[in-house]
Amino acid sequence: MKVIVAENAGFCFGVKRAVKIALDASKRGKVYTLGALIHNPPMVQQMRKKGVIAVNDFEGLDNERVIIPSHGISPLVLKKIKPKIIIDATCPFVKNAREEAVKLSKGCDQLIIVGDKKHPEIRGILPFLKSNVIVVKDASEVPNKSFGYCGIIAQTTMSETIFQEVALKVSNRSKSLKIVNTICDATRKRQSSTLKLLKNVDVMIVIGGHNSANTCRLLELCLRNKKLAFQIEDETELKKKWFKNCKKVGITAGASTPPWMIKRIREKILSLD
Numbered sequence: 001m002k003v004i005v006a007e008n009a010g011f012c013f014g015v016k017r018a019v020k021i022a023l024d025a026s027k028r029g030k031v032y033t034l035g036a037l038i039h040n041p042p043m044v045q046q047m048r049k050k051g052v053i054a055v056n057d058f059e060g061l062d063n064e065r066v067i068i069p070s071h072g073i074s075p076l077v078l079k080k081i082k083p084k085i086i087i088d089a090t091c092p093f094v095k096n097a098r099e100e101a102v103k104l105s106k107g108c109d110q111l112i113i114v115g116d117k118k119h120p121e122i123r124g125i126l127p128f129l130k131s132n133v134i135v136v137k138d139a140s141e142v143p144n145k146s147f148g149y150c151g152i153i154a155q156t157t158m159s160e161t162i163f164q165e166v167a168l169k170v171s172n173r174s175k176s177l178k179i180v181n182t183i184c185d186a187t188r189k190r191q192s193s194t195l196k197l198l199k200n201v202d203v204m205i206v207i208g209g210h211n212s213a214n215t216c217r218l219l220e221l222c223l224r225n226k227k228l229a230f231q232i233e234d235e236t237e238l239k240k241k242w243f244k245n246c247k248k249v250g251i252t253a254g255a256s257t258p259p260w261m262i263k264r265i266r267e268k269i270l271s272l273d
């Protein structure tokens with residue numbers, strides 16, 4: 001059995017940067033992140049051992065050092081942690097999407113964000129905007145009405161296909177439309193590498209946190225293209241039956257999947273042959 005890893009898979013620029021910031025800070029003692037620093041439970045667990053602790057709120061952590069995760073946090077939450085020492089690991093692409101959203105929301109009648117309204121990145125953007133905003137997860141959620149001057153942006157980890165589908169639907173209903181594609185380069189590359197690889201293999205293994213938006217998009221991409229695919233966080237989730245009569249296995253991985261996990265899973269698949 002041959003196992004091929006996608007050309008672009010695993011850690012992206014923003015995640016590498018956040019991990020480095022957190023590990024450097026942890027050399028001077030414990031640091032705390034609100035929720036996971038990155039959406040990869042095995043990596044979060046490993047970092048905990050090094051003193052990077054994920055918490056659900058900052059209650060009782062006065063005067064501790066607090067890290068803003070790569071996907072950012074809401075300014076309303078940020079206000080509450082003002083007296084503490086804040087280390088900002090927000091990815092520059094997330095900040096850019098936020099700035100574009102603010103500009104568009106000021107200049108148009110209706111701003112549409114293509115993303116998940118519950119995701120921390122979107123929750124971090126919304127408080128900066130005027131009230132003329134709707135968040136849609138795909139084209140089916142675009143309201144059935146006409147728009148005046150409309151703007152569209154995307155969550156940085158959104159699927160290119162879904163973003164295009166929403167833009168097309170809105171363009172047919174708006175007087176004027178400004179599209180700012182804020183999907184980050186890392187997401188785009190992981191999606192195109194996955195698409196390229198899935199055409200040449202029998203089954204795809206998608207590695208990454210079940211809470212990772214960009215990893216879930218990679219699984220969706222495989223399934224939309226009618227490829228047998230499974231998403232796992234670590235090697236214990238692999239099942240031998242997935243590889244029955246299989247000659248080529250493809251591996252892709254979300255932007256918060258560490259390289260050591262990709263290696264470990266690749267070796268485990270080979271050992272099942």
Ligand code: SF4
Nearest residue numbers: 012014091093156184
């Ligand atoms: S996926 Fe994109 S936006 Fe998210 S951390 Fe990586 S580079 Fe930044």
